[in-house]
Amino acid sequence: MTNTLPFPLAPEPDPALLERGRKLFAGGADFLKGVVAMDGLPPPDRLEVCFAGRSNVGKSSLINALANRKQLARVSNTPGRTQLINLFRLDDGQMRRSSTGDHSLAEEPVGTVVDLPGYGFAKTAKSIKGDWPAMIEGYLLEREELVMVFVLVDGAIGPTKLDVQMLDWLRYNTVPHTVVATKLDKVKSSKRATRRKEVAAGCMLDPGDVVWASATKGDGIDRIRGLVRTHLQQ
Ligand code: GDP
Secondary structure, eight states: OOOOOSSOOOSSOOHHHHHHHHHHHHTOEEEEEEESSGGGSOOSOSOEEEEEOOTTSSHHHHHHHHHTOSSTTHHHHSTTTTTSEEEEEEOOSSBOOOTTSOOOBOSSOOOEEEEOOOOOOOSSTTOOOTTSOHHHHHHHHHOTTEEEEEEEEETTTOOOHHHHHHHHHHHHTTOOEEEEEEOGGGSOGGGHHHHHHHHHHHTTSOGGGEEEOOTTTOTTHHHHHHHHHHHHTO
16 A cells, blocks of 8 residues: 655656755755754744654755755764754745745745754654654644655665654654655666665655655755755745
8 A cells, every 4th residue: 555645746847946946955054053842943934844864864964965065964963963953044035934824925035954863763653752852743743834854764775664653653643744765876776666666665655756865976956955945835
């Protein structure tokens, strides 16, 4: 059985969208703050997308590749910051969520990329507490500005039990999410078609519903930027 995404992933991304995504990240992505509690989060004036995954899945590398900045997400991997929700501001001078909740175009820039700590899980799909800070569950369930969770799975090794638990939990709680398979360059070209099917099946998705990326080689980066741009425009 496969799951249906809450939105379609375009098989052939629109070049204009890719360009808007590029501009969004080219406008700057700066570390804003790391928080340990919901009340430390910035005011709800911009939409957010977040990136989640086990540690070592390639999350920092992917965020750096998206922002085209070598060290941007290093801050998230710095000891003492690994258990924080780290926020990065995007500025493309286009969109801002107004105080009335209207997402119409305005002068001000918009968008926050959120880097979640690597996760651990309790046994049931009803809770992801485990050794993950409890506030992250709250963040994923309660943060109104959060429009999309990008769940990273290691494309070279496929989804682990923890990844599947994370996906189950997101589905159970109907949290919008997109699976990104990382480290495409580590999969031999001759094995890629099979691997795409295996990883998708492991995530209970159709192959076309998993976005593949390589932070090292740059594959998929434009596409993810375009997706981020689309979601921030909701
Ligand atoms: P994080 O813990 O999820 O933030 O993971 P990192 O971004 O620190 O990456 C973990 C390891 O995987 C590092 O050794 C990276 O160099 C490596 N890595 C990350 N992305 C890629 C990729 O796209 N291709 C390859 N070959 N290695 C990657």
